Amino acid sequence: MILVTGATGGLGRQTIDYLLNTTPAEKIACLVRDVSKATELVEKGVDVRQADYLDYPALVQAFQGIDKVLLVSAIAFTDRVRQHRNVIDAAKEAGVTHLFYTSIQRSTDFVMTEVTESDLATEAYLKASGLIYTILKNNFYFEGLGHLIGNEVPEAEILVPAGDGKIAFVQRTELAAATAALLTSEGHENQEYNMSGSEAYSFHDIARELSSLAGRPITYKNSELAPYIAQKVAAGFPEFVANFLAQWAVAAKHGMLAGTDDTVERLLGRKPTSLREYLKTTYFPGA
Numbered sequence: 004m005i006l007v008t009g010a011t012g013g014l015g016r017q018t019i020d021y022l023l024n025t026t027p028a029e030k031i032a033c034l035v036r037d038v039s040k041a042t043e044l045v046e047k048g049v050d051v052r053q054a055d056y057l058d059y060p061a062l063v064q065a066f067q068g069i070d071k072v073l074l075v076s077a078i079a080f081t082d083r084v085r086q087h088r089n090v091i092d093a094a095k096e097a098g099v100t101h102l103f104y105t106s107i108q109r110s111t112d113f114v115m116t117e118v119t120e121s122d123l124a125t126e127a128y129l130k131a132s133g134l135i136y137t138i139l140k141n142n143f144y145f146e147g148l149g150h151l152i153g154n155e156v157p158e159a160e161i162l163v164p165a166g167d168g169k170i171a172f173v174q175r176t177e178l179a180a181a182t183a184a185l186l187t188s189e190g191h192e193n194q195e196y197n198m199s200g201s202e203a204y205s206f207h208d209i210a211r212e213l214s215s216l217a218g219r220p221i222t223y224k225n226s227e228l229a230p231y232i233a234q235k236v237a238a239g240f241p242e243f244v245a246n247f248l249a250q251w252a253v254a255a256k257h258g259m260l261a262g263t264d265d266t267v268e269r270l271l272g273r274k275p276t277s278l279r280e281y282l283k284t285t286y287f288p289g290a
C-alpha cells in the first residue's frame with residue numbers, strides 16, 4: 004500500500020489523482036492534518052489518515068500497513084528537519100520499507116537557508132535510516148513564476164535579481180504525474196532523480212516569449228535585491244516572503260536550478276510543458 008503525505012496540498016493531491024488512474028483506491032492511503040479538507044479523497048475510496056509531522060505517535064499509527072511513503076516536504080520557515088525526521092523514524096517503526104522524499108534540485112552548491120540546508124539534513128538522515136530511499140530533487144514549479152514576475156503580463160519590463168541564471172521549470176501537475184509513475188514502478192531503490200523540465204530558461208527567454216505573445220517589446224533587466232524586495236512588499240507580500248522570493252531569484256542566478264534532466268520527460272512519455280506553452284495558457288488564456 005502506498006501512502007502520500009501532504010494530500011491536502013498541491014503536489015500531494017495531484018499525485019494521488021494520478022495514482023488513482025492506475026492503482027485501485029483501496030491500495031492508496033494519504034496523510035492529512037485536517038480530515039475535513041479531504042472529503043473528496045474519502046469519497047474516492049482513498050484511506051485518509053490523520054497526523055501532523057510533529058505528532059510522532061500519530062505518525063506511527065498512520066503508517067501501519069504501508070509499504071511505500073511519499074513524504075511531501077514540509078513548508079519553509081517551519082522546523083522542517085524535525086518534521087522530516089519524525090516522518091522517517093515513524094515510517095521505520097511502523098514497518099514501511101521504502102520512503103520517497105521531495106527535495107529541491109541543487110545543480111550547484113548554492114545555499115538557500117530555508118530550503119537547501121534542511122533538504123541536505125533530511126537526505127542524510129534518510130540515507131542513514133536503513134529505509135530504502137528515493138530522493139526526488141524537484142525543480143522550481145512553473146506555477147511559482149507568477150510570484151517572481153507578477154501574475155499580469157508586464158507592461159514593458161521584467162525586473163528580477165536573477166542575472167543571466169536559468170531555471171528548468173517544471174509544472175507541478177507534471178511532477179505529480181511523474182512522481183505517481185515512480186511510486187508505481189520498480190527499480191528506484193536508493194536512487195536520486197533531478198525532476199526538472201527538459202529545457203532551462205533565463206529571464207531574458209521569459210521576456211522574449213512574453214514579448215512575442217503580447218506583440219509588444221518586453222525586456223528583462225537584472226534588479227538589485229533591495230528594490231526587488233521593496234516591489235514585492237508593495238505588491239502585498241509579507242517582508243519575509245518577499246525576501247524568500249528574492250532568494251529563489253538569486254539561487255537561479257547562481258545556477259542552482261539550471262540543470263536539465265530527462266527523468267520527467269521519460270516518465271511522462273512526452274516532452275514536459277515548455278516555457279512558451281506555459282506562458283501562453285497562463286498569461287494569454289483564450290488567445
Ligand SMILES: NC(=O)c1ccc[n+]([C@@H]2O[C@H](COP(=O)([O-])OP(=O)(O)OC[C@H]3O[C@@H](n4cnc5c(N)ncnc54)[C@H](OP(=O)(O)O)[C@@H]3O)[C@@H](O)[C@H]2O)c1
Pocket residue numbers: 008009010011012013014015035036037054055056057075076077078079086105107141142143144147175
Ligand atoms: N519546487 C517548488 O517550486 C516548490 C514550491 C513550493 C513548495 N515546495 C515544497 O514542496 C512541497 C510540496 O509543494 P506543494 O505545492 O504541494 O505545497 P503545498 O500546497 O503548500 O502543500 C504542502 C502540504 O504539506 C502539508 N504539511 C505541511 N506541514 C505539515 C505538517 N506539519 N504535518 C503534516 N502535513 C503538513 C500541508 O498540509 P495542510 O494542507 O494541512 O496545510 C500540505 O498538504 C512544499 O511543502 C514545499 O516544501 C516546492
